[in-house]
Amino acid sequence: MKKGTKLIISAAAAVTAAVIAGTMCAFAAKAGNGDVNGDGKVNITDITLTAAFVKGKRMLSDKALAAADVNGDGSVNNTDITRLAAFVKGKRNLDGSEFAPTGPVIEVKNGVTYVDGILVVNKSYALPQNYGNGLTAETQKAFNNMQAAAWNDGISLNICSGFRSYSYQSQLYWSYVNRDGQWAADTYSARPGHSEHQTGLAIDINNASTSFNGTREAKWIAAHCADYGFILRYPYGKEDKTGFMYESWHVRYVGKDLARKITDSGLCLEEYLGIDSYYH
Known part of the structure; x- marks a missing residue:
């Protein structure tokens, strides 16, 4: 194996490791809106895409990464998945706060x-x-x-x-x-x-x-x-x-x-x- 090939493989491994750790960041640290696939909605599809990224099974574009980083800490990880899931279930806002009551009390x-x-x-x-x-x-x-x-x-x-x-x-x-x-x-x-x-x-x-x-x-x-x-x-x-x-x-x-x-x-x-x- 040539030296150049080793360097390429090493670089790819580093990228994969970063993805698995959920720390790869090519976007500004700002809370995302959760709409990972950009369809104007936040639902189970966005959770699935984010989970696949955190598990190292797929890549996300810079725009998708920014949307998935719902807690705005500059990385996409299990915390973001948890918040997305709570939001989709109607339990919490994306920032982690409880939903304000809707309708009459x-x-x-x-x-x-x-x-x-x-x-x-x-x-x-x-x-x-x-x-x-x-x-x-x-x-x-x-x-x-x-x-x-x-x-x-x-x-x-x-x-x-x-x-x-x-x-x-x-x-x-x-x-x-x-x-x-x-x-x-x-x-x-x-x-x-x-x-x-x-x-x-x-x-x-x-x-x-x-x-x-x-x-x-x-x-x-x-x-x-x-x-x-x-x-x-x-x-x-x-x-x-x-x-x-x-x-x-x-x-x-x-x-x-x-x-x-x-x-x-x-x-x-x-x-x-x-x-x-x-x-x-």
């Missing part, structure tokens, strides 16, 4: 559902039978303030339906079912345990019927209720989101800041929180 405390800290009752989320004992003090105070302001504008507002117990809602709902059938009743009346009135945060004003729609009072409520911490809980055009017909008379207390944010967003509560409303 839903907690259930004593049978009551809170979404991002907001008590929620709809077709998807129910209350325990023994929950509630009247309008909350905050709700009553907010309504009193709204009522006084409306009076100053020549508008008379009164509560026609406030707190409803589980048993009362059950009687009401089943009377509607007997009268109109369950499909129809479900469009305008909540099943027991699914009524906002049981929370003590919801109020029907003046006249809980479609004849209230378009009245001076209804228009005033829509324009001003957020100033007192209320939202129109079942807005027009959101029936497929809330699960209920448009109710210009039904308001829900959420506090002034949140009421203003929801109202200005043009979203119903379900849309704002990113939740659904249907009987499961």
Whole structure:
């Protein structure tokens, strides 16, 4: 064997050894994006390519090496494989940090559902039978303030339906079912345990019927209720989101800041929180 040939073989062996050790670096030490094959996605294929490189089974281009070095230490090794795998499994970001929660944070405390800290009752989320004992003090105070302001504008507002117990809602709902059938009743009346009135945060004003729609009072409520911490809980055009017909008379207390944010967003509560409303 010639001397030149030995040098070539020695050089090749050195390269292979470097590859196996995962320390060959022909790129700047900067955290890669994990897209080793450059297809715009980070998935099992990228893990496979990186693993093959670390095992010395295949070479990677400089661009691919830079992408595979997800921890940015200037080398591609088992640490990068671990991070890629955790990312693809949805457990961690490529930098090793835990994924931030996506979507709403839903907690259930004593049978009551809170979404991002907001008590929620709809077709998807129910209350325990023994929950509630009247309008909350905050709700009553907010309504009193709204009522006084409306009076100053020549508008008379009164509560026609406030707190409803589980048993009362059950009687009401089943009377509607007997009268109109369950499909129809479900469009305008909540099943027991699914009524906002049981929370003590919801109020029907003046006249809980479609004849209230378009009245001076209804228009005033829509324009001003957020100033007192209320939202129109079942807005027009959101029936497929809330699960209920448009109710210009039904308001829900959420506090002034949140009421203003929801109202200005043009979203119903379900849309704002990113939740659904249907009987499961």
